[in-house]
Amino acid sequence: MSTFQLAQPASENILEMRDIRVEFSTGRGNDRRKIVALNGVDLSVPRGTIHGLVGESGSGKSTLARVLTALERSFTGTVVFNGDELPVRRTKEQRRHIQMVFQDPYSSLDPRMTIRQSLAELLRVHRIVQSRDIGTRCLELMDQVQLPARALDSYPISMSGGQRQRVAIAKALALEPSLLVADEAVSALDVSVQAGIVNLLADLRDELGLSVLFIAHDLAVVRNLCENVAVMYRGNIVEDGDTERLFTEPRDQYTRTLLSSIPRIRY
Amino acid sequence: MAAVFAPFLTPHDPTAMDLANTLSGPTAAHPLGTDNLGRDTWSRLLFGARSDLGIAALAVVFPFVLGTIVGALCGYFGGWCDTLIMRIADVVSAFPFFVLVITLVFVFGNGPMSIFLAISLVSWVSYARIVRAETLVVRGRDFIQSCETGGLGKARIVVRHVLPNTITQAVVFAMSDVVSNIGVIVTLSYFGLGIVPPTPDWGQMISDGQQFLASGNYALVLIPSAAVILASLSLTFLGDGIANALRAKR
Protein backbone atom coordinates (compact mmCIF):
# COMPACT_ATOMS: atom_id res chain seq x y z
CA MET A 1 0.00 0.00 0.00
CA SER A 2 1.51 3.30 -1.01
CA THR A 3 1.26 6.17 1.39
CA PHE A 4 1.91 9.80 0.76
CA GLN A 5 4.47 11.99 2.47
CA LEU A 6 3.29 15.04 4.33
CA ALA A 7 5.08 18.33 3.81
CA GLN A 8 7.83 19.17 6.31
CA PRO A 9 6.40 20.73 9.45
CA ALA A 10 6.34 24.50 9.21
CA SER A 11 4.89 24.83 12.67
CA GLU A 12 3.86 22.61 15.51
CA ASN A 13 0.18 23.17 14.86
CA ILE A 14 -1.26 22.13 11.53
CA LEU A 15 -4.12 24.55 12.10
CA GLU A 16 -4.63 27.72 14.07
CA MET A 17 -7.89 29.60 13.91
CA ARG A 18 -7.89 33.02 15.56
CA ASP A 19 -10.85 35.12 16.62
CA ILE A 20 -13.26 33.66 14.06
CA ARG A 21 -16.62 35.44 14.00
CA VAL A 22 -19.61 34.51 11.87
CA GLU A 23 -22.98 36.25 11.96
CA PHE A 24 -26.11 35.28 10.09
CA SER A 25 -29.11 37.52 9.69
CA THR A 26 -32.44 35.82 9.36
CA GLY A 27 -35.98 36.99 8.71
CA ARG A 28 -37.14 40.18 7.07
CA GLY A 29 -38.47 43.54 8.23
CA ASN A 30 -39.48 43.50 11.87
CA ASP A 31 -38.55 39.83 12.21
CA ARG A 32 -35.00 40.56 11.23
CA ARG A 33 -32.61 39.02 13.72
CA LYS A 34 -28.91 38.57 13.97
CA ILE A 35 -27.51 35.19 14.96
CA VAL A 36 -23.93 35.06 16.18
CA ALA A 37 -22.93 31.55 15.11
CA LEU A 38 -19.26 31.94 16.04
CA ASN A 39 -18.33 34.53 18.62
CA GLY A 40 -14.56 34.93 18.33
CA VAL A 41 -13.35 31.35 18.26
CA ASP A 42 -9.71 30.34 18.76
CA LEU A 43 -8.74 26.78 18.01
CA SER A 44 -5.42 25.04 17.45
CA VAL A 45 -4.93 21.51 16.15
CA PRO A 46 -1.51 19.93 16.82
CA ARG A 47 -0.03 18.11 13.83
CA GLY A 48 -0.82 14.41 13.50
CA THR A 49 -3.50 14.35 16.20
CA ILE A 50 -7.23 13.91 16.28
CA HIS A 51 -8.86 16.92 17.85
CA GLY A 52 -12.41 16.49 19.09
CA LEU A 53 -15.02 19.24 18.90
CA VAL A 54 -18.16 18.68 20.93
CA GLY A 55 -21.15 20.77 21.84
CA GLU A 56 -24.91 20.69 21.61
CA SER A 57 -26.77 21.10 18.36
CA GLY A 58 -26.70 24.70 17.14
CA SER A 59 -23.55 25.61 19.06
CA GLY A 60 -21.68 26.46 15.84
CA LYS A 61 -19.62 23.33 15.13
CA SER A 62 -20.65 22.99 11.50
CA THR A 63 -20.18 26.67 10.91
CA LEU A 64 -16.61 26.35 12.14
CA ALA A 65 -16.04 23.41 9.78
CA ARG A 66 -17.46 25.45 6.90
CA VAL A 67 -15.17 28.38 7.64
CA LEU A 68 -12.24 26.00 7.73
CA THR A 69 -13.10 24.46 4.35
CA ALA A 70 -14.01 27.85 2.81
CA LEU A 71 -17.62 26.83 2.21
CA GLU A 72 -18.51 29.78 4.45
CA ARG A 73 -16.81 32.90 3.18
CA SER A 74 -18.32 35.70 5.22
CA PHE A 75 -16.38 35.61 8.44
CA THR A 76 -13.78 37.70 10.23
CA GLY A 77 -10.63 36.38 11.86
CA THR A 78 -7.70 34.41 10.50
CA VAL A 79 -7.13 30.81 9.51
CA VAL A 80 -3.48 29.81 9.68
CA PHE A 81 -2.76 26.50 8.04
CA ASN A 82 0.67 24.88 8.16
CA GLY A 83 2.17 28.22 9.19
CA ASP A 84 0.55 30.26 6.37
CA GLU A 85 -2.55 32.41 6.58
CA LEU A 86 -5.23 31.12 4.19
CA PRO A 87 -7.15 33.68 2.11
CA VAL A 88 -10.95 33.61 1.94
CA ARG A 89 -10.87 32.74 -1.75
CA ARG A 90 -8.67 29.74 -2.01
CA THR A 91 -6.87 28.17 -4.91
CA LYS A 92 -7.43 24.58 -5.92
CA GLU A 93 -4.13 23.68 -4.26
CA GLN A 94 -5.03 25.46 -1.00
CA ARG A 95 -8.35 23.64 -0.89
CA ARG A 96 -6.71 20.29 -1.51
CA HIS A 97 -4.94 20.26 1.87
CA ILE A 98 -8.12 20.49 3.95
CA GLN A 99 -10.73 17.87 3.15
CA MET A 100 -14.12 17.27 4.70
CA VAL A 101 -16.33 14.27 5.39
CA PHE A 102 -19.97 15.24 5.74
CA GLN A 103 -22.58 14.03 8.19
CA ASP A 104 -25.15 12.54 5.82
CA PRO A 105 -23.63 9.72 3.77
CA TYR A 106 -26.80 9.58 1.68
CA SER A 107 -26.33 13.06 0.31
CA SER A 108 -22.58 13.45 0.11
CA LEU A 109 -21.88 11.32 -2.98
CA ASP A 110 -22.98 12.18 -6.51
CA PRO A 111 -25.68 9.59 -7.32
CA ARG A 112 -24.86 9.73 -11.04
CA MET A 113 -21.23 8.73 -10.70
CA THR A 114 -19.60 5.42 -9.92
CA ILE A 115 -17.05 5.42 -7.13
CA ARG A 116 -14.28 5.06 -9.70
CA GLN A 117 -15.53 8.10 -11.62
CA SER A 118 -15.66 10.20 -8.46
CA LEU A 119 -12.14 9.24 -7.40
CA ALA A 120 -10.68 9.52 -10.90
CA GLU A 121 -12.13 12.99 -11.36
CA LEU A 122 -10.35 14.27 -8.25
CA LEU A 123 -7.07 12.55 -9.14
CA ARG A 124 -7.21 13.97 -12.66
CA VAL A 125 -8.22 17.53 -11.77
CA HIS A 126 -5.47 17.83 -9.17
CA ARG A 127 -2.97 15.84 -11.25
CA ILE A 128 -2.19 13.70 -8.23
CA VAL A 129 -0.97 10.79 -10.37
CA GLN A 130 -0.38 10.31 -14.08
CA SER A 131 -3.38 9.24 -16.16
CA ARG A 132 -2.20 5.68 -16.61
CA ASP A 133 -1.79 5.24 -12.83
CA ILE A 134 -5.30 6.38 -11.94
CA GLY A 135 -6.68 2.83 -11.91
CA THR A 136 -3.95 1.62 -9.55
CA ARG A 137 -4.38 4.60 -7.27
CA CYS A 138 -8.14 3.96 -7.06
CA LEU A 139 -7.43 0.41 -5.96
CA GLU A 140 -4.99 1.59 -3.31
CA LEU A 141 -7.53 4.08 -1.98
CA MET A 142 -10.19 1.38 -1.70
CA ASP A 143 -7.70 -0.73 0.16
CA GLN A 144 -6.90 2.13 2.51
CA VAL A 145 -10.55 2.54 3.51
CA GLN A 146 -11.04 -1.24 3.60
CA LEU A 147 -13.58 -1.52 0.80
CA PRO A 148 -13.48 -4.33 -1.78
CA ALA A 149 -12.07 -3.40 -5.18
CA ARG A 150 -15.28 -4.42 -6.93
CA ALA A 151 -17.10 -1.57 -5.16
CA LEU A 152 -15.22 0.83 -7.46
CA ASP A 153 -17.65 0.28 -10.29
CA SER A 154 -20.85 0.53 -8.30
CA TYR A 155 -23.06 3.55 -7.77
CA PRO A 156 -23.61 4.97 -4.28
CA ILE A 157 -27.22 3.78 -4.32
CA SER A 158 -26.10 0.18 -3.91
CA MET A 159 -24.02 0.94 -0.82
CA SER A 160 -24.80 1.13 2.90
CA GLY A 161 -24.27 4.25 4.99
CA GLY A 162 -21.03 2.94 6.44
CA GLN A 163 -19.65 2.00 3.02
CA ARG A 164 -20.58 5.40 1.66
CA GLN A 165 -18.78 7.09 4.51
CA ARG A 166 -15.70 5.04 3.66
CA VAL A 167 -16.00 6.20 0.06
CA ALA A 168 -16.24 9.80 1.31
CA ILE A 169 -13.03 9.23 3.26
CA ALA A 170 -11.39 7.67 0.17
CA LYS A 171 -12.36 10.77 -1.84
CA ALA A 172 -10.78 12.97 0.80
CA LEU A 173 -7.62 10.82 0.91
CA ALA A 174 -7.36 10.92 -2.90
CA LEU A 175 -6.29 14.55 -2.53
CA GLU A 176 -3.58 13.68 -0.01
CA PRO A 177 -4.72 16.26 2.55
CA SER A 178 -2.94 17.14 5.78
CA LEU A 179 -6.15 17.89 7.67
CA LEU A 180 -9.42 16.02 7.57
CA VAL A 181 -12.56 17.62 8.96
CA ALA A 182 -15.16 15.04 9.96
CA ASP A 183 -18.40 16.88 10.74
CA GLU A 184 -20.49 14.35 12.68
CA ALA A 185 -19.23 11.81 10.17
CA VAL A 186 -20.35 8.87 12.29
CA SER A 187 -23.45 10.35 13.94
CA ALA A 188 -25.83 9.02 11.29
CA LEU A 189 -24.46 5.47 11.45
CA ASP A 190 -25.32 2.42 13.55
CA VAL A 191 -23.13 2.01 16.61
CA SER A 192 -21.35 -1.07 15.25
CA VAL A 193 -20.66 0.69 11.94
CA GLN A 194 -19.46 3.78 13.82
CA ALA A 195 -16.71 1.78 15.47
CA GLY A 196 -15.32 0.72 12.09
CA ILE A 197 -15.10 4.30 10.83
CA VAL A 198 -13.61 5.54 14.10
CA ASN A 199 -10.91 2.83 13.94
CA LEU A 200 -10.21 3.74 10.34
CA LEU A 201 -9.62 7.37 11.31
CA ALA A 202 -7.26 6.27 14.10
CA ASP A 203 -5.36 4.08 11.60
CA LEU A 204 -5.03 6.96 9.15
CA ARG A 205 -3.62 9.15 11.89
CA ASP A 206 -1.13 6.48 12.93
CA GLU A 207 -0.11 5.40 9.42
CA LEU A 208 -0.25 8.63 7.43
CA GLY A 209 0.20 11.16 10.20
CA LEU A 210 -3.11 12.68 9.16
CA SER A 211 -4.53 15.39 11.43
CA VAL A 212 -8.27 15.24 12.03
CA LEU A 213 -10.82 17.67 13.42
CA PHE A 214 -13.45 15.26 14.69
CA ILE A 215 -16.81 16.89 15.33
CA ALA A 216 -19.22 14.78 17.36
CA HIS A 217 -21.78 14.77 20.06
CA ASP A 218 -21.13 11.26 21.33
CA LEU A 219 -18.64 11.92 24.10
CA ALA A 220 -17.71 8.27 24.59
CA VAL A 221 -16.36 8.04 21.03
CA VAL A 222 -14.41 11.26 21.48
CA ARG A 223 -12.80 10.02 24.68
CA ASN A 224 -11.41 6.91 22.97
CA LEU A 225 -10.29 8.58 19.76
CA CYS A 226 -9.08 12.10 20.41
CA GLU A 227 -5.86 13.42 21.97
CA ASN A 228 -7.53 16.78 22.67
CA VAL A 229 -11.09 18.00 22.89
CA ALA A 230 -12.64 21.44 22.54
CA VAL A 231 -16.07 22.10 23.99
CA MET A 232 -18.28 24.56 22.21
CA TYR A 233 -21.26 26.41 23.65
CA ARG A 234 -23.28 29.08 21.84
CA GLY A 235 -20.56 30.09 19.44
CA ASN A 236 -17.74 30.07 22.01
CA ILE A 237 -15.13 27.49 22.86
CA VAL A 238 -15.52 27.19 26.62
CA GLU A 239 -12.84 24.61 27.25
CA ASP A 240 -10.07 23.07 25.17
CA GLY A 241 -7.36 20.64 26.19
CA ASP A 242 -6.13 17.13 26.83
CA THR A 243 -8.96 14.62 26.56
CA GLU A 244 -8.29 12.66 29.75
CA ARG A 245 -7.87 15.80 31.84
CA LEU A 246 -11.05 17.31 30.44
CA PHE A 247 -13.03 14.18 31.22
CA THR A 248 -11.60 13.68 34.72
CA GLU A 249 -11.38 17.28 35.94
CA PRO A 250 -13.51 19.57 33.76
CA ARG A 251 -13.00 23.26 34.60
CA ASP A 252 -15.95 24.82 32.85
CA GLN A 253 -19.47 24.62 34.22
CA TYR A 254 -20.95 23.81 30.81
CA THR A 255 -18.43 21.00 30.25
CA ARG A 256 -19.52 19.48 33.57
CA THR A 257 -23.16 19.64 32.49
CA LEU A 258 -22.28 18.02 29.20
CA LEU A 259 -20.32 15.24 30.90
CA SER A 260 -23.07 14.53 33.39
CA SER A 261 -25.46 14.01 30.50
CA ILE A 262 -23.39 11.23 28.95
CA PRO A 263 -25.70 8.43 30.06
CA ARG A 264 -28.56 10.20 28.35
CA ILE A 265 -26.66 10.86 25.14
CA ARG A 266 -25.38 7.31 24.82
CA TYR A 267 -27.71 4.70 23.49
CA MET B 1 -41.57 5.99 -37.23
CA ALA B 2 -43.86 5.92 -40.19
CA ALA B 3 -43.26 9.62 -40.69
CA VAL B 4 -39.50 9.19 -41.04
CA PHE B 5 -39.88 6.61 -43.78
CA ALA B 6 -42.73 8.47 -45.44
CA PRO B 7 -41.13 8.59 -48.90
CA PHE B 8 -40.85 4.81 -49.00
CA LEU B 9 -44.27 4.03 -47.60
CA THR B 10 -46.31 6.29 -49.78
CA PRO B 11 -47.46 5.30 -53.22
CA HIS B 12 -48.05 8.86 -54.41
CA ASP B 13 -46.50 12.30 -54.31
CA PRO B 14 -48.47 14.05 -51.55
CA THR B 15 -48.90 17.13 -53.72
CA ALA B 16 -49.71 15.38 -56.98
CA MET B 17 -53.26 16.15 -58.07
CA ASP B 18 -55.46 13.83 -60.00
CA LEU B 19 -58.47 15.95 -60.80
CA ALA B 20 -60.19 13.04 -62.53
CA ASN B 21 -60.17 11.10 -59.30
CA THR B 22 -61.37 13.40 -56.52
CA LEU B 23 -63.03 12.55 -53.20
CA SER B 24 -62.79 8.85 -53.87
CA GLY B 25 -63.29 6.25 -51.19
CA PRO B 26 -60.60 3.71 -50.29
CA THR B 27 -59.26 1.84 -53.30
CA ALA B 28 -56.25 -0.37 -53.86
CA ALA B 29 -54.25 2.58 -55.20
CA HIS B 30 -55.44 5.05 -52.55
CA PRO B 31 -55.91 3.09 -49.30
CA LEU B 32 -57.48 6.06 -47.51
CA GLY B 33 -59.05 7.63 -50.57
CA THR B 34 -58.36 11.03 -52.11
CA ASP B 35 -59.32 14.60 -51.31
CA ASN B 36 -61.10 17.24 -53.33
CA LEU B 37 -58.04 17.87 -55.50
CA GLY B 38 -57.44 14.16 -56.04
CA ARG B 39 -54.44 14.02 -53.70
CA ASP B 40 -53.77 10.74 -51.93
CA THR B 41 -54.89 11.03 -48.29
CA TRP B 42 -52.50 8.36 -46.99
CA SER B 43 -49.51 10.09 -48.58
CA ARG B 44 -50.59 13.47 -47.29
CA LEU B 45 -51.09 12.01 -43.84
CA LEU B 46 -47.56 10.66 -43.63
CA PHE B 47 -45.90 13.70 -45.15
CA GLY B 48 -48.06 15.86 -42.89
CA ALA B 49 -46.69 13.91 -39.94
CA ARG B 50 -43.23 14.75 -41.16
CA SER B 51 -43.85 18.47 -41.12
CA ASP B 52 -45.93 18.60 -37.93
CA LEU B 53 -43.90 16.19 -35.80
CA GLY B 54 -40.63 17.45 -37.23
CA ILE B 55 -41.25 21.05 -36.29
CA ALA B 56 -42.75 20.00 -32.96
CA ALA B 57 -39.56 18.09 -32.13
CA LEU B 58 -37.25 20.84 -33.34
CA ALA B 59 -39.21 23.37 -31.33
CA VAL B 60 -38.50 21.26 -28.25
CA VAL B 61 -34.79 20.71 -28.79
CA PHE B 62 -33.80 24.35 -29.03
CA PRO B 63 -35.72 25.64 -25.98
CA PHE B 64 -34.65 22.54 -24.06
CA VAL B 65 -30.96 23.24 -24.63
CA LEU B 66 -31.23 26.99 -24.08
CA GLY B 67 -33.56 26.77 -21.08
CA THR B 68 -31.53 24.04 -19.40
CA ILE B 69 -28.27 25.96 -19.64
CA VAL B 70 -29.85 29.22 -18.50
CA GLY B 71 -31.68 27.47 -15.65
CA ALA B 72 -28.59 25.69 -14.37
CA LEU B 73 -26.43 28.81 -14.47
CA CYS B 74 -29.08 30.96 -12.78
CA GLY B 75 -29.73 28.35 -10.13
CA TYR B 76 -26.11 27.68 -9.34
CA PHE B 77 -24.69 31.19 -9.42
CA GLY B 78 -27.72 33.27 -8.42
CA GLY B 79 -27.00 36.99 -8.19
CA TRP B 80 -28.40 39.89 -10.24
CA CYS B 81 -28.12 37.99 -13.50
CA ASP B 82 -30.43 35.32 -12.12
CA THR B 83 -32.87 37.97 -10.90
CA LEU B 84 -32.91 39.70 -14.29
CA ILE B 85 -33.42 36.52 -16.32
CA MET B 86 -36.14 35.25 -14.01
CA ARG B 87 -37.98 38.59 -14.32
CA ILE B 88 -37.88 38.21 -18.11
CA ALA B 89 -39.20 34.68 -17.66
CA ASP B 90 -42.03 36.03 -15.48
CA VAL B 91 -42.99 38.53 -18.17
CA VAL B 92 -42.99 35.87 -20.90
CA SER B 93 -45.12 33.51 -18.86
CA ALA B 94 -47.52 36.27 -17.79
CA PHE B 95 -49.15 35.93 -21.24
CA PRO B 96 -51.13 32.84 -22.18
CA PHE B 97 -48.93 30.53 -24.24
CA PHE B 98 -51.22 30.45 -27.30
CA VAL B 99 -51.75 34.19 -27.44
CA LEU B 100 -48.03 34.85 -27.37
CA VAL B 101 -47.21 32.22 -29.97
CA ILE B 102 -49.96 33.43 -32.35
CA THR B 103 -48.78 37.02 -31.94
CA LEU B 104 -45.20 36.04 -32.68
CA VAL B 105 -46.24 34.01 -35.73
CA PHE B 106 -48.11 37.10 -36.97
CA VAL B 107 -44.94 39.12 -36.50
CA PHE B 108 -42.63 36.61 -38.16
CA GLY B 109 -45.04 35.60 -40.95
CA ASN B 110 -46.27 32.12 -41.89
CA GLY B 111 -44.16 29.05 -42.32
CA PRO B 112 -42.32 26.37 -40.36
CA MET B 113 -39.36 28.61 -39.43
CA SER B 114 -41.65 31.18 -37.93
CA ILE B 115 -43.58 28.59 -35.89
CA PHE B 116 -40.30 27.17 -34.66
CA LEU B 117 -39.03 30.60 -33.59
CA ALA B 118 -42.29 31.57 -31.93
CA ILE B 119 -42.54 28.40 -29.87
CA SER B 120 -38.86 28.51 -28.95
CA LEU B 121 -39.00 32.10 -27.74
CA VAL B 122 -41.87 31.26 -25.43
CA SER B 123 -41.09 27.79 -24.16
CA TRP B 124 -37.41 28.06 -23.13
CA VAL B 125 -38.89 29.72 -20.05
CA SER B 126 -40.46 26.48 -18.84
CA TYR B 127 -37.17 24.61 -19.11
CA ALA B 128 -35.23 27.39 -17.40
CA ARG B 129 -37.75 27.38 -14.52
CA ILE B 130 -37.71 23.61 -14.08
CA VAL B 131 -33.94 23.26 -14.18
CA ARG B 132 -33.37 26.30 -11.97
CA ALA B 133 -35.69 24.95 -9.29
CA GLU B 134 -33.99 21.55 -9.39
CA THR B 135 -30.57 23.19 -9.30
CA LEU B 136 -31.46 25.14 -6.16
CA VAL B 137 -32.29 21.85 -4.45
CA VAL B 138 -29.20 20.02 -5.70
CA ARG B 139 -26.88 22.92 -4.92
CA GLY B 140 -27.65 22.59 -1.22
CA ARG B 141 -26.86 18.88 -1.14
CA ASP B 142 -23.60 17.77 0.38
CA PHE B 143 -22.16 16.24 -2.78
CA ILE B 144 -22.03 19.63 -4.49
CA GLN B 145 -20.38 21.12 -1.39
CA SER B 146 -17.99 18.20 -1.48
CA CYS B 147 -17.10 19.13 -5.08
CA GLU B 148 -16.25 22.60 -3.81
CA THR B 149 -14.09 21.42 -0.94
CA GLY B 150 -12.55 19.01 -3.47
CA GLY B 151 -11.34 22.06 -5.41
CA LEU B 152 -13.29 21.31 -8.60
CA GLY B 153 -13.89 24.27 -10.92
CA LYS B 154 -17.32 25.90 -11.13
CA ALA B 155 -17.78 25.00 -14.80
CA ARG B 156 -17.00 21.38 -14.05
CA ILE B 157 -19.37 21.33 -11.09
CA VAL B 158 -22.25 22.70 -13.18
CA VAL B 159 -21.66 20.45 -16.19
CA ARG B 160 -20.60 17.21 -14.53
CA HIS B 161 -22.49 17.28 -11.25
CA VAL B 162 -25.39 19.75 -11.29
CA LEU B 163 -26.76 19.09 -14.79
CA PRO B 164 -26.80 15.29 -14.69
CA ASN B 165 -28.76 15.51 -11.45
CA THR B 166 -31.27 18.11 -12.64
CA ILE B 167 -31.93 17.25 -16.25
CA THR B 168 -34.37 14.38 -15.65
CA GLN B 169 -37.30 16.70 -14.95
CA ALA B 170 -36.52 18.72 -18.06
CA VAL B 171 -36.44 15.58 -20.22
CA VAL B 172 -39.77 14.45 -18.82
CA PHE B 173 -41.24 17.86 -19.53
CA ALA B 174 -39.79 17.84 -23.06
CA MET B 175 -41.79 14.71 -23.84
CA SER B 176 -45.06 16.36 -22.95
CA ASP B 177 -43.89 19.53 -24.65
CA VAL B 178 -43.63 17.76 -28.02
CA VAL B 179 -47.26 16.80 -27.67
CA SER B 180 -48.38 20.33 -26.84
CA ASN B 181 -46.30 21.65 -29.74
CA ILE B 182 -48.11 19.32 -32.13
CA GLY B 183 -51.35 20.80 -30.86
CA VAL B 184 -50.07 24.32 -31.43
CA ILE B 185 -48.75 23.64 -34.92
CA VAL B 186 -51.85 21.79 -36.08
CA THR B 187 -54.06 24.52 -34.66
CA LEU B 188 -52.09 27.33 -36.26
CA SER B 189 -52.10 25.55 -39.61
CA TYR B 190 -55.81 24.86 -39.27
CA PHE B 191 -56.36 28.61 -39.02
CA GLY B 192 -54.05 29.18 -41.98
CA LEU B 193 -51.38 30.77 -39.75
CA GLY B 194 -48.89 27.97 -39.80
CA ILE B 195 -47.61 25.66 -42.46
CA VAL B 196 -48.71 26.89 -45.87
CA PRO B 197 -49.59 24.90 -48.98
CA PRO B 198 -48.28 23.04 -50.83
CA THR B 199 -46.47 21.52 -47.81
CA PRO B 200 -48.91 18.99 -46.38
CA ASP B 201 -49.88 19.17 -42.70
CA TRP B 202 -52.66 17.76 -40.55
CA GLY B 203 -54.16 21.13 -39.59
CA GLN B 204 -54.69 22.13 -43.20
CA MET B 205 -56.07 18.71 -44.02
CA ILE B 206 -58.68 19.10 -41.31
CA SER B 207 -59.70 22.57 -42.39
CA ASP B 208 -59.71 21.61 -46.10
CA GLY B 209 -61.84 18.57 -45.35
CA GLN B 210 -64.39 20.52 -43.31
CA GLN B 211 -66.27 21.82 -46.34
CA PHE B 212 -67.18 18.25 -47.27
CA LEU B 213 -68.63 17.35 -43.86
CA ALA B 214 -72.05 18.56 -44.97
CA SER B 215 -72.03 16.25 -47.97
CA GLY B 216 -71.43 13.29 -45.68
CA ASN B 217 -67.73 12.79 -46.42
CA TYR B 218 -66.34 12.56 -42.91
CA ALA B 219 -63.14 10.75 -43.79
CA LEU B 220 -61.18 13.84 -44.83
CA VAL B 221 -61.64 15.35 -41.35
CA LEU B 222 -61.66 12.20 -39.27
CA ILE B 223 -58.46 10.68 -40.65
CA PRO B 224 -56.10 13.60 -39.88
CA SER B 225 -57.85 14.22 -36.53
CA ALA B 226 -57.33 10.61 -35.57
CA ALA B 227 -53.70 10.97 -36.59
CA VAL B 228 -53.25 13.96 -34.24
CA ILE B 229 -54.80 12.06 -31.36
CA LEU B 230 -52.84 8.88 -32.04
CA ALA B 231 -49.54 10.70 -32.38
CA SER B 232 -50.14 12.63 -29.15
CA LEU B 233 -51.12 9.54 -27.23
CA SER B 234 -48.19 7.46 -28.39
CA LEU B 235 -45.73 10.27 -27.66
CA THR B 236 -47.24 10.64 -24.20
CA PHE B 237 -46.73 6.94 -23.53
CA LEU B 238 -43.22 7.13 -24.91
CA GLY B 239 -42.55 10.08 -22.60
CA ASP B 240 -43.82 8.15 -19.58
CA GLY B 241 -41.61 5.23 -20.52
CA ILE B 242 -38.53 7.40 -20.79
CA ALA B 243 -39.37 9.16 -17.54
CA ASN B 244 -39.65 5.84 -15.74
CA ALA B 245 -36.38 4.61 -17.20
CA LEU B 246 -34.62 7.78 -16.03
CA ARG B 247 -36.06 7.57 -12.54
CA ALA B 248 -35.09 3.93 -12.19
CA LYS B 249 -31.46 4.85 -12.69
CA ARG B 250 -31.47 7.13 -9.66
Ligand SMILES: Nc1ncnc2c1ncn2[C@@H]1O[C@H](COP(=O)(O)OP(=O)(O)O)[C@@H](O)[C@H]1O
Ligand atom coordinates in the same frame (compact mmCIF):
# COMPACT_ATOMS: atom_id res chain seq x y z
N1 LIG C 1 -26.94 29.59 6.63
C1 LIG C 1 -27.40 29.95 7.85
N2 LIG C 1 -28.28 30.97 7.96
C2 LIG C 1 -28.75 31.34 9.15
N3 LIG C 1 -28.40 30.77 10.31
C3 LIG C 1 -27.54 29.75 10.28
C4 LIG C 1 -26.99 29.28 9.04
N4 LIG C 1 -26.16 28.25 9.31
C5 LIG C 1 -26.17 28.08 10.65
N5 LIG C 1 -27.00 28.98 11.25
C6 LIG C 1 -27.23 29.12 12.70
O1 LIG C 1 -25.98 29.18 13.31
C7 LIG C 1 -26.00 28.44 14.52
C8 LIG C 1 -24.93 27.40 14.52
O2 LIG C 1 -25.26 26.38 13.62
P1 LIG C 1 -24.32 25.12 13.31
O3 LIG C 1 -22.94 25.61 13.08
O4 LIG C 1 -24.95 24.33 12.25
O5 LIG C 1 -24.37 24.32 14.69
P2 LIG C 1 -23.99 22.81 15.01
O6 LIG C 1 -23.28 22.23 13.82
O7 LIG C 1 -23.13 22.90 16.22
O8 LIG C 1 -25.26 22.10 15.30
C9 LIG C 1 -27.39 27.88 14.66
O9 LIG C 1 -28.13 28.71 15.50
C10 LIG C 1 -27.94 27.92 13.27
O10 LIG C 1 -29.33 28.10 13.29
Ligand SMILES: [Mg+2]
Ligand atom coordinates in the same frame (compact mmCIF):
# COMPACT_ATOMS: atom_id res chain seq x y z
MG1 LIG D 1 -23.77 20.48 12.64
